Amino acid sequence: MNSWILIIIAGIFEMLWVLELKLSQGFTQIIHSILVVVFMVLSLVFLSMSFDKIPMGTAYACWTAIGAVSICIVGMLFFNEPHDFLRILFLTLVIIGIVGLKFTSAV
Secondary structure, X not given: OOHHHHHHHHHHHHHHHHHHHHHOOOOOOHHHHHHHHHHHHHHHHHHHHHOOOOOHHHHHHHHHXXXXXXXXXXXXXXXXXXXXXXXXHHHHHHHHHHXXXXXXXXX
């Protein structure tokens, strides 16, 4: 499987574990708490698989950015988090950074 697809999958699982962490209400909701751990492990497994072709620093930066940007978007859409111009501008800059790392990577 393409290493960049593995990074995207890992980033989605990262976003999912953070979402489940919120829904676990301080680990008081057992199903959500279990899903936190499951999604964490899956996220790390897919991240580690991407290291075969993508430099570790690039993979980690992209994984973190995908998770951070996607959870910010989820927060804005479903949890009434701020969505002002500057917040969206800076999230866009993070996305530009991810794309830049992808195009400057050897893979």
